[in-house]
Amino acid sequence: MDYIIKGYEPECMFRFFEDISAIPRGSNNEAGIADFLVSFAQERNLKYFRDDLNNVLIKMPATAGYESEPAVLLQGHTDMVCEKNAATEHDFLTDPLRLYIKDGYLHADGTTLGADNGVAVALMMALLDGAAAEHPALECLFTSSEETGLIGAIGFDYSHVTARSMINLDVEGEGQVTVGCAGGCRTDIRIPVEFVKAAGDAMTLSISGLMGGHSGADITLGRANANKLMGRILLALRREYDYNLISFNGGLMGNAIPRECEAVITCANAQELKSKALKIADDIAAELCAADEGFKFSCQRIDTPQLMMNCASTRRVVTAIGTVQDGVLRMSTDIEGLAEFSCNLGVVTTDEHEVELVFNSRSAIESQLEAAIDYLDALADMCDSTAEHYSRYPGWKYAKQSPLRDKYMVAAREVLGVEPEVLAIHAGLECGVVKSHVPDMDIIAIGPNAQNIHTPDERLELSSFSRMFKIVERMLKK
Numbered sequence: 001m002d003y004i005i006k007g008y009e010p011e012c013m014f015r016f017f018e019d020i021s022a023i024p025r026g027s028n029n030e031a032g033i034a035d036f037l038v039s040f041a042q043e044r045n046l047k048y049f050r051d052d053l054n055n056v057l058i059k060m061p062a063t064a065g066y067e068s069e070p071a072v073l074l075q076g077h078t079d080m081v082c083e084k085n086a087a088t089e090h091d092f093l094t095d096p097l098r099l100y101i102k103d104g105y106l107h108a109d110g111t112t113l114g115a116d117n118g119v120a121v122a123l124m125m126a127l128l129d130g131a132a133a134e135h136p137a138l139e140c141l142f143t144s145s146e147e148t149g150l151i152g153a154i155g156f157d158y159s160h161v162t163a164r165s166m167i168n169l170d171v172e173g174e175g176q177v178t179v180g181c182a183g184g185c186r187t188d189i190r191i192p193v194e195f196v197k198a199a200g201d202a203m204t205l206s207i208s209g210l211m212g213g214h215s216g217a218d219i220t221l222g223r224a225n226a227n228k229l230m231g232r233i234l235l236a237l238r239r240e241y242d243y244n245l246i247s248f249n250g251g252l253m254g255n256a257i258p259r260e261c262e263a264v265i266t267c268a269n270a271q272e273l274k275s276k277a278l279k280i281a282d283d284i285a286a287e288l289c290a291a292d293e294g295f296k297f298s299c300q301r302i303d304t305p306q307l308m309m310n311c312a313s314t315r316r317v318v319t320a321i322g323t324v325q326d327g328v329l330r331m332s333t334d335i336e337g338l339a340e341f342s343c344n345l346g347v348v349t350t351d352e353h354e355v356e357l358v359f360n361s362r363s364a365i366e367s368q369l370e371a372a373i374d375y376l377d378a379l380a381d382m383c384d385s386t387a388e389h390y391s392r393y394p395g396w397k398y399a400k401q402s403p404l405r406d407k408y409m410v411a412a413r414e415v416l417g418v419e420p421e422v423l424a425i426h427a428g429l430e431c432g433v434v435k436s437h438v439p440d441m442d443i444i445a446i447g448p449n450a451q452n453i454h455t456p457d458e459r460l461e462l463s464s465f466s467r468m469f470k471i472v473e474r475m476l477k478k
């Protein structure tokens, strides 16, 4: 193989990165990379364990003088998100990535680079290849299908792990250490609705132009949820007008703050209702944050369709959407600016039998996720419906004491010459899953500078990857 990355230490780590870039490893296609890791372990006489999910754990004994030190677990995922530019010819099941370097950054030509989380795979391989001269016993866990719901990490048998300190290598940002993440749960509530022959004037109410964003990372920014705003407008209209809902549709993904929403209604006095609705929307526009300045609300008369929801169904749907808790429910008292508990009504869709509501609840604390499930069960119950909860994964709460974090701070100061930043995120990481299985595990997550992950513009700063190795190397020393 002709290697293109030259001049960075340790050399083997960059070669391993190039080696694995030649192995297709999209989520749910990890058999090839798992085979490769198993042969790698066999060639070096290292103990390994591979499971049916294609998780691979490889163990390496301590170097001389470190035999009595406690083992350290390193962890990252083998799968990558497969995205390419429309014009790029690339088969993610057969083709190697085409790597190139520009201005000190590694890219893949027209595709995702898989630095998320190939950096973890290459770094652990370098350690297992002997790139660090001194270290305690190492346990390197390569998990599968992280990007599709932490599948490998959830299914792994942690009785194979003896370490009680873990360095997760699956975040981005040099000089930052992640010390907590949120757990989550999806919930679908399907409200049964009855349709009757429509009467009155029909009108489409539309909301557009909101900023939206990620339902975890952006939830503290105060951006409005289009579904919730529409619910609020419909509740306000109910004070003075009778109307029937025909449909309610908003948002595209459970984990995104919805930017657009459309409700179709019929009523007896459309013109009057319209001026009232525009007045309510004006009041709302004045409340919104700067990011939502594109907010638009419109009411448009349309031909009256054949069917409308009956009064009871209309009432149930509008009450549910208008009153359900949404956005930040509690901020962290340990870390400034971090959301601790939130809920997002991401999607509402209407078909001929029901209105479906899709929620994404997040919290670093399990008991809060339990509470979210109880709220939504109760809401469903009030709507003569049931809630279905799925894709649940646990959070990782900030630990006040963490010897591993203290070690990182010292090592990072030495290598980078700056004071590292300690942060927690309001989104999921495999750390939460590991913590739920091994509650006494001391965990941090670190990574190099990489940008635009999950897109064909993904790039990795090679020098920061080299420094990341140096930090880990120092942390492993006595």
Ligand SMILES: [Zn+2]
Pocket: 077, 116, 117, 146, 170
């Ligand atoms: Zn990742």
